[in-house]
Amino acid sequence: MRATPAIPPRAPERALLDVRDLHITVRGLHAVRGLSFSVRAGEALAVVGESGAGKSLTARAVLGLLPAGTEVRGSVRFDGREWVGAPQSAYRELRGRRTAFVPQDALSVLSPVHTVGDQLALAVRSVRHGSRAEATRAAVAALEQVGIADAGRRARAYPHEFSGGMRQRAVIAMAVINRPELIVADEPTTALDPTVQDRILHLLGDIRKETGAALLLVTHDLGTVAGQADSVLVMYACRPVESGPVTEVFEDPRTPYTAGLIASVPPARAPRGAGRRLPSIAGAPPSPSALPAGCAFAPRCPAADEICGTAPPEPVAAAAGRTAACHRLGALPVPLTRLFEESAA
Numbered sequence: 467m468r469a470t471p472a473i474p475p476r477a478p479e480r481a482l483l484d485v486r487d488l489h490i491t492v493r494g495l496h497a498v499r500g501l502s503f504s505v506r507a508g509e510a511l512a513v514v515g516e517s518g519a520g521k522s523l524t525a526r527a528v529l530g531l532l533p534a535g536t537e538v539r540g541s542v543r544f545d546g547r548e549w550v551g552a553p554q555s556a557y558r559e560l561r562g563r564r565t566a567f568v569p570q571d572a573l574s575v576l577s578p579v580h581t582v583g584d585q586l587a588l589a590v591r592s593v594r595h596g597s598r599a600e601a602t603r604a605a606v607a608a609l610e611q612v613g614i615a616d617a618g619r620r621a622r623a624y625p626h627e628f629s630g631g632m633r634q635r636a637v638i639a640m641a642v643i644n645r646p647e648l649i650v651a652d653e654p655t656t657a658l659d660p661t662v663q664d665r666i667l668h669l670l671g672d673i674r675k676e677t678g679a680a681l682l683l684v685t686h687d688l689g690t691v692a693g694q695a696d697s698v699l700v701m702y703a704c705r706p707v708e709s710g711p712v713t714e715v716f717e718d719p720r721t722p723y724t725a726g727l728i729a730s731v732p733p734a735r736a737p738r739g740a741g742r743r744l745p746s747i748a749g750a751p752p753s754p755s756a757l758p759a760g761c762a763f764a765p766r767c768p769a770a771d772e773i774c775g776t777a778p779p780e781p782v783a784a785a786a787g788r789t790a791a792c793h794r795l796g797a798l799p800v801p802l803t804r805l806f807e808e809s810a811a
């Protein structure tokens with residue numbers, strides 16, 4: 467039975483961030499199509515999917531950081547206020563005060579000509595009254611909070627004098643220094659050495675819990691989601707595929723795409739690539755400019771049927787607090803991850 471509407475109704479309990487039927491068109495490319503999700507105060511939501519799914523555009527749309535010439539339709543409400551169509555001046559007020567952005571590349575937000583401490587102090591003074599000395603003390607304390615040793619001295623260094631991991635720590639310090647209610651992090655560790663990635667992700671998770679901020683975390687790596695997020699939203703080729711609490715989605719994925727992503731996550735304790743060959747999803751996602759008429763995952767899906775070529779599946783309620791978009795819901799093998807383990811054998 468498919469009685470559930472395609473656009474889920476607004477959450478009864480008011481969400482801090484509530485996105486409904488978001489569409490983003492960038493330079494004529496319809497790159498995000500009908501995305502709905504919400505994040506409650508203090509909650510961490512991970513948005514996961516392969517390259518080109520539309521994750522970064524979604525994260526940037528929330529903060530009004532989209533490139534010029536981008537068209538946004540739908541609704542993005544932060545604390546009940548509608549932001550789609552708001553002027554940039556309003557977004558500037560929101561960013562840094564109530565929300566913060568952690569990008570992939572720290573150098574895109576740190577200025578090369580000011581010391582790290584001065585930049586942090588400036589961030590403090592842009593929203594709080596107080597003396598220069600107080601702002602500098604807050605900057606040093608924030609660097610200590612993100613685990614930078616000898617923070618007083620380091621605050622006087624320039625970004626290029628920091629390692630990549632330290633720069634990303636400084637960006638996290640900058641993001642949390644004004645105690646935002648929402649942190650949006652777009653692949654915050656992708657640019658880093660793999661040995662540093664886990665530490666930075668854990669730092670972000672710990673800091674978020676300490677400050678009580680909500681987190682919207684964009685990642686292509688489902689393996690990082692388990693310890694860092696409460697809920698997950700899986701995207702594929704511009705559209706939502708599945709959403710729900712992380713533990714439930716991991717234990718019991720409802721769509722073949724999510725199952726394929728889970729099957730290819732290395733076992734938690736094994737070093738990456740060690741042991742058995744991990745099954746992966748054959749093929750690559752389609753380009754957003756050439757999506758098939760039906761389900762965009764059908765050409766790669768071991769469970770695809772004729773119905774899958776008819777139209778893109780709409781997300782429907784799959785269980786309490788969960789949605790799934792698949793024409794074959796209810797007619798799929800259990801557990802779904804077997805689909806991919808068998809195809810890799």
Ligand SMILES: Nc1ncnc2c1ncn2[C@@H]1O[C@H](COP(=O)(O)OP(=O)(O)OP(=O)(O)O)[C@@H](O)[C@H]1O
Binds near residue numbers: 497518522524754
């Ligand atoms: N400034 C832009 N100009 C033109 N096309 C863009 C622009 N930004 C994104 N796109 C296109 O929109 C689609 C979605 O991009 P987005 O960056 O949101 O994907 P993603 O899921 O974050 O993938 P990745 O992990 O590779 O960043 C892609 O096809 C991308 O090429």
